[in-house]
Structure formats: structure tokens, C-alpha cells
């Protein structure tokens with residue numbers, strides 16, 4: 001990995017696993033087909049932040065395969081720095097399928113032994129990561145392997161010791177690890193998160209608390225600096241030690257919520273980094289996330305800044 005070789009470190013760096021996406025669409029005759037696209041929560045985050053104008057880089061490992069090439073091309077198209085992306089000749093780029101039912105969307109993964117899961121404290125570019133203003137990672141970064149989890153903790157320590165901030169999505173994927181282990185790791189990590197980005201349903205499972213206010217209090221008490229609790233069409237509850245804002249949801253014609261939480265995260269972090277207050281960042285991120293649900297796939301429908309501003313101008 002190209003530690004120390006960059007001339008300029010991006011303001012925001014996301015650490016985690018990209019997955020090629022195959023998203024189910026049902027034809028008029030009832031048969032299904034799968035539309036290729038891009039996914040992986042931290043990559044979705046990076047695209048969302050970049051589309052809002054932030055300087056973003058990805059830190060991960062890809063296979064030396066055509067799916068890896070597609071991700072490199074995506075990130076380069078989006079203006080995302082790839083200096084911290086390593087290619088692994090011995091492990092593949094992961095893929096996943098998205099299927100839809102009345103219960104919402106579901107993921108099926110083919111990712112065991114992937115290139116990204118071989119991220120470790122030994123190959124993580126800590127000297128570069130610690131120069132970013134914000135490093136973003138998620139509980140999926142930690143769930144994919146113990147070495148990736150160790151790398152996440154090493155990055156958190158290095159970044160915070162150097163005065164940088166950690167943004168953390170508690171994304172809970174019970175296909176990757178059991179609830180008890182997820183809870184232990186996530187609760188510990190929240191204590192090191194300057195910006196903590198849970199989703200309501202998952203936070204209910206993790207905290208065993210029901211009410212949004214109580215969940216936000218729980219994460220603040222654990223040591224999170226800012227908590228932005230994402231509540232889908234119900235909006236968001238955003239708080240730090242001083243203030244609390246209930247952000248109303250936006251009614252849109254949603255077809256696929258894949259990646260909506262990641263879009264919220266990328267928009268929220270880029271707005272906070274640009275100096276906006278919690279209420280403005282929360283409302284903006286809520287609008288971006290709502291818009292991202294109006295098309296299929298995690299990445300294609302992520303709106304850019306002018307789309308979000310136009311939407312807000314009409315709705316607020």
C-alpha cells in the first residue's frame with residue numbers, strides 16, 4: 001500500500017469493503033434479473049461525500065480482477081483518491097445480491113476470503129490515514145475479518161492520537177457475525193467515535209432500547225461526540241452534548257433503500273466538515289438519503305449537491 005507516497009491526503013478517508021452489486025429487478029412477466037452496480041457501505045459513503053463536494057479517499061484492498069478494475073474506474077470517475085487502494089493477486093473482490101420483498105431488501109454475500117478482508121494492522125497505511133481530518137469506518141469493516149477489525153482499531157488509535165476525527169456507522173449485518181460479538185465490538189468502538197451514525201432498527205437490537213431519545217442518550221453516554229440516529233422516512237434525531245434536533249422525514253417515492261444510510265453518512269460528514277451546524281447538516285443529509293431511495297442500487301441514485309439543494313429549496 002502506498003503509505004507516505006501521497007502528495008495530498010484527502011480530508012476524508014473511508015476504510016472498508018466494496019462489493020460489486022447485483023440488484024434484483026422483476027420484469028413485467030414476473031421473472032427476475034439482476035442489474036450490476038456498486039455497493040459496500042464505506043464505498044457508498046465515499047461516493048456520497050464526493051458528490052457533495054468533499055475531498056475523499058478510499059482505503060481498502062481489491063482483487064486483481066475485473067470487478068476490482070470496475071471499482072477503480074468508479075472511484076476515479078467520482079474524483080475519489082485511490083492512493084490507499086491495494087490490489088491483491090491472491091484474493092477476489094467481493095460481490096453481493098440485493099433481493100426485494102414486502103419486508104424490504106435483503107443481501108446475499110459472496111465475500112468470505114475477499115481481498116478487503118485481508119486488511120490488517122500490518123498492511124494498513126496508518127501514517128497516511130492519521131493525516132486525514134476524518135476517517136470513516138463501519139461495523140462491517142470490523143465484521144468481515146479479525147484482521148480488518150484489528151486494522152480498524154489501529155486506525156482509530158492513530159487518527160485520534162494525531163487530532164483527527166472518527167466517523168462510525170454501526171451498520172449491523174448479522175450474516176457476518178453474531179449479535180453478542182457485534183454488540184461488544186460496536187459498543188466499544190462508539191466510545192471512540194466523534195461522529196456516530198446508527199440506524200434505528202439496528203440500534204434497537206444493539207442497545208435493547210426502544211425510544212430514539214434513549215438510544216441517542218446511550219451512545220452519548222458511551223462517549224460519542226455527535227450522534228445522528230437515522231430513522232428512515234421518520235427522519236433523524238441528531239445530538240451532541242449541548243443540543244438535540246429532531247429532523248422531519250421527507251416523503252418521496254422510494255423504490256430501494258439500499259445505501260440510503262450510507263448516503264446520509266457521506267452527506268452529513270461532508271456538511272459537518274464544511275462547518276455547518278448539526279441541524280443544517282442533518283436536514284441536508286436527510287434530503288440526500290431520501291433522494292437516494294428513489295432509484296435502484298446503492299450508488300447510481302446518490303444525489304449530487306445541486307440535486308439536494310434543489311430538492312430542499314422546493315420542500316423547505
Ligand code: KDG
Nearest residue numbers: 039040041140258259262298
Ligand atoms: O448500506 C448498504 C450496504 O450494506 C450494501 O451496499 C452492502 O456493504 C454492504 C454490506 O456489507 O451489507
